[in-house]
Amino acid sequence: xxxxxxxxxxxxxxxxxxxxxxxxxxxxxxxxxxxxxxxxxxxxxxxxxxxxxxxxxxxxxxxxxxxxxxxxxxxxxxxxxxxxxxxxxxxxxxxxxxxxxxxxxxxxxxxxxxxxxxxxxxxxxxxxxxxxxxxxxxxxxxxxxxxxxxxxxxxxxxxxxxxxxxxxxxxxxxxxxxxxxxxxxxxxxxxxxxxxxxxxxxxxxxxxxxxxxxxxxxxxxxxxxxxxxxxxxxxxxxxxxxxxxxxxxxxxxxxxxxxxxxxxxxxxxxxxxxxxxxxxxxxxxxxxxxxxxxxxxxxxxxxxxxxxxxxxxxxxxx
Amino acid sequence: xxxxxxxxxxxxxxxxxxxxxxxxxxxxxxxxxxxxxxxxxxxxxxxxxxxxxxxxxxxxxxxxxxxxxxxxxxxxxxxxxxxxxxxxxxxxxxxxxxxxxxxxxxxxxxxxxxxxxxxxxxxxxxxxxxxxxxxxxxxxxxxxxxxxxxxxxxxxxxxxxxxxxxxxxxxxxxxxxxxxxxxxxxxxxxxxxxxxxxxxxxxxxxxxxxxxxxxxxxxxx
Numbered sequence: 001x002x003x004x005x006x007x008x009x010x011x012x013x014x015x016x017x018x019x020x021x022x023x024x025x026x027x028x029x030x031x032x033x034x035x036x037x038x039x040x041x042x043x044x045x046x047x048x049x050x051x052x053x054x055x056x057x058x059x060x061x062x063x064x065x066x067x068x069x070x071x072x073x074x075x076x077x078x079x080x081x082x083x084x085x086x087x088x089x090x091x092x093x094x095x096x097x098x099x100x101x102x103x104x105x106x107x108x109x110x111x112x113x114x115x116x117x118x119x120x121x122x123x124x125x126x127x128x129x130x131x132x133x134x135x136x137x138x139x140x141x142x143x144x145x146x147x148x149x150x151x152x153x154x155x156x157x158x159x160x161x162x163x164x165x166x167x168x169x170x171x172x173x174x175x176x177x178x179x180x181x182x183x184x185x186x187x188x189x190x191x192x193x194x195x196x197x198x199x200x201x202x203x204x205x206x207x208x209x210x211x212x213x214x215x216x217x218x219x220x221x222x223x224x225x226x227x228x229x230x231x232x233x234x235x236x237x238x239x240x241x242x243x244x245x246x247x248x249x250x251x252x253x254x255x256x257x258x259x260x261x262x263x264x265x266x267x268x269x270x271x272x273x274x275x276x277x278x279x280x281x282x283x284x285x286x287x288x289x290x291x292x293x294x295x296x297x298x299x300x301x302x303x304x305x306x307x308x309x310x311x312x313x314x315x316x317x318x
Numbered sequence: 319x320x321x322x323x324x325x326x327x328x329x330x331x332x333x334x335x336x337x338x339x340x341x342x343x344x345x346x347x348x349x350x351x352x353x354x355x356x357x358x359x360x361x362x363x364x365x366x367x368x369x370x371x372x373x374x375x376x377x378x379x380x381x382x383x384x385x386x387x388x389x390x391x392x393x394x395x396x397x398x399x400x401x402x403x404x405x406x407x408x409x410x411x412x413x414x415x416x417x418x419x420x421x422x423x424x425x426x427x428x429x430x431x432x433x434x435x436x437x438x439x440x441x442x443x444x445x446x447x448x449x450x451x452x453x454x455x456x457x458x459x460x461x462x463x464x465x466x467x468x469x470x471x472x473x474x475x476x477x478x479x480x481x482x483x484x485x486x487x488x489x490x491x492x493x494x495x496x497x498x499x500x501x502x503x504x505x506x507x508x509x510x511x512x513x514x515x516x517x518x519x520x521x522x523x524x525x526x527x528x529x530x531x532x533x534x535x536x537x538x539x
Contacts, residue, residue: 029446128510190325234366261447269328297329
């Protein structure tokens with residue numbers, strides 16, 4: 001049974017319901033969508049005893065406010081520096097039980113950009129092609145395929161109060177990887193050969209500035225134009241993390257809602273393990289690229305996945 | 319397949335490039351690889367002469383085994399198992415053919431000649447991309463092969479049929495876009511709640527001219 005859980009008072013910027021990605025339809029032109037920062041999202045879901053990819057709120061808000069309609073249990077991770085329940089500051093990195101009429105405020109004064117808010121049992125959202133993730137550009141999933149706005153009511157299932165209140169173990173909070181200056185690993189892309197050695201050396205030795213053009217489709221970098229020898233290539237497959245170099249020279253990094261094909265040279269692809277770090281960079285922040293081999297990227301990703309799976313499989317807190 | 323050109327696209331995907339431009343060879347290779355589930359390939363993307371293989375969650379079992387399989391692939395064209403011809407209605411009314419004048423100027427043909435040429439060709443669905451359900455149709459006559467618009471249009475209406483370079487495409491939904499618009503089809507090409515894939519890769523397509531009146535009847539349904 002779906003119950004109305006919360007009423008949004010202040011939705012902030014780009015707030016959507018996200019979940020496991022829409023996999024298997026890229027050959028028909030449909031983006032994957034899903035979490036921009038899957039680490040924070042999985043931690044938020046873990047806090048309230050959900051499955052790793054349950055439907056939760058993803059938001060670029062600096063201030064997010066809502067009112068509780070039915071009792072629920074909340075887990076917050078990602079870009080949040082303070083949680084207030086009815087005006088009282090409460091601890092971060094811990095699940096909170098909320099009562100009818102509670103007023104919740106979330107503030108972001110961190111170097112991170114994206115907040116995740118999970119409710120025990122998950123939010124209710126429209127499932128389209130196997131996923132409830134919101135794809136704004138194509139109006140799929142989530143809440144009518146749109147970012148939600150103030151006054152929207154989000155529904156969920158009636159939850160059973162967990163016996164223990166979970167806290168994120170020491171050192172695992174997602175805030176640890178937020179920074180004004182980040183370095184991400186990049187695997188050389190299929191069109192790297194279209195760039196001279198000098199341009200490639202510059203690409204991997206200069207810091208780029210994240211512009212104000214950030215969305216779930218892509219992040220545009222600026223500050224150090226990169227030029228290819230040729231731009232005359234047919235449209236090819238692109239994935240989240242793909243770094244495209246358009247003729248303007250300002251690199252575009254495709255994100256979760258990015259298209260499935262693109263016609264700009266693909267300089268490289270951000271290693272999956274570092275995509276959450278990149279996603280959390282705020283506009284005005286700096287990013288450096290570090291060349292890495294696919295084998296190394298896969299190893300680092302396996303390590304990341306392992307500690308999350310271990311956290312989920314710990315029996316003691318159930 | 320002889321010597322194999324391939325590159326990584328991130329740690330989770332590899333691209334086999336310079337395969338035949340024949341869509342049936344491309345689909346043949348894709349379907350052949352689907353016969354080896356242990357290789358760890360979760361999905362496939364076809365683009366211009368390129369097959370992208372995307373791995374399952376835990377990566378490919380062995381990239382060198384995949385390349386060996388690709389090299390071992392021998393294509394036997396069986397033209398008898400082609401997908402049925404799909405007829406797509408199109409209305410060339412000037413209310414829909416937003417680039418009629420430009421097309422006449424660039425192609426140096428009058429619009430009835432352009433229409434005749436567009437209707438006469440048989441197309442093949444070569445890939446999907448750009449946006450959900452957008453088919454890239456190969457087979458555009460050379461007389462209609464023109465570059466993209468210099469600056470993209472901010473709004474292209476849903477159903478617009480457009481041409482650029484050597485391809486024809488259909489915009490399944492309203493979007494910005496850079497191809498010349500030749501007419502409009504009332505056919506729905508992307509409705510995730512109904513028919514997920516109204517067109518398929520490799521399918522043959524022909525356009526059938528309809529009047530504005532018939533078009534209006536379609537959209538009322």
